[in-house]
Amino acid sequence: MTETKEWFESWFDSPYHGMLYQRRDEHEASAFIDKLFAWLQPAAASSVLDIACGDGRHAAYMKNYVHEVIGIDLSEQRIQKAQKLAKENLAFYKQDMRNVFRLNYFDYAFNFFTSFGYFQHYRDNVIAADSFAKSLKPGGRLMIDYMNVDRVKDQLVAEEVVEVEGICFNIHRKSENGKIIKTIQFKDASGKPYSFEEVVSEFRLPDFKELFERCGLQLITTFGDYELNPFNVEVSPRLIMIFEKH
Incomplete structure (x- = not known):
């Protein structure tokens, strides 16, 4: 019996997805990365994993800060596009986020722009969260950028x-x-x-804390927007979380 495809397996490979969302603000994304890296202060020798990297532009931008960036995405078409940006220590691979890419390898992992909570079954989110944790070195940090569900x-x-x-x-x-x-x-x-x-899960801050703490990741701070202002559940447009691996 053939399993039903998850919604993202067909939509993200459709040319119409890129058409609909082509107006996304790339300057805002770059400015967010600048602020994030100013806060994180990664060592120049750091290795970074961009989970659900899309066409690779943000991974390529992060390469300005660190030694190595690897982007993974389930979409074959997006990875093919991203691979045009590849160079030494900047690589892209087709990969399901539920599968560990490299064990205990990365100093930082990033999941930008609500690229989590897509799975039909909750257990798949647990498997993905565990995969994120396993990819990090002890002391490594994970950034999850999600919508503020209540807003x-x-x-x-x-x-x-x-x-x-x-x-x-x-x-x-x-x-x-x-x-x-x-x-x-x-x-x-x-x-x-x-x-x-x-279809995106209505995960709130307590849900994320529970989900990632069971995988050995401790929440260390939250932000509420791409300017890194404090998170306020009533007004913040985003829920941006930084976790650290025990």
Whole structure:
């Protein structure tokens, strides 16, 4: 019996994903990395793992700070694109985040822009968290950048239409059974209909603490936005967490 694919296995490899999200602010991402690395103060000899690295731009930017950066992503197409940026000590591999890439190897691991909590079954999130922990050296640090679920739910836009390059994306959002579900429907230029879903777990700070502490990672600080202001559950747009391996 063939297992049903998880939603991200098809959507992230679709050219329409890149089209819909092409307006993401790259300057904001670079500025966030600058602030994060100023706070972390990594040694120049550090090794970094970028988990769910996408097309590799952020991994390539982090290479300005450290000796080695490796990016992993499940999407074949994104990794092929990322590999065009590869150079000495900057490499990219197709890899499921639930599988340990290198054991006790990295000084830092980063998971940017809500690239966690995608799995249908909670146990897969536990397996992924354990994989993150196992990839780090003792004393290594993990950064998780997640949405602030309560603020997202307060501001949830149930329906909207986004037009990009002549294609109208009809987007529907809802909160259901502990998940935030975004349905994206559209037709291509020939009129062929498409429908994709994004399903992300409504994990809050206590959920993350419990999940990662059972894997040997201790929460050491939180931030609430890309300026690294303190986290406030009522107003912060993001939940950014730094964990350290025991």
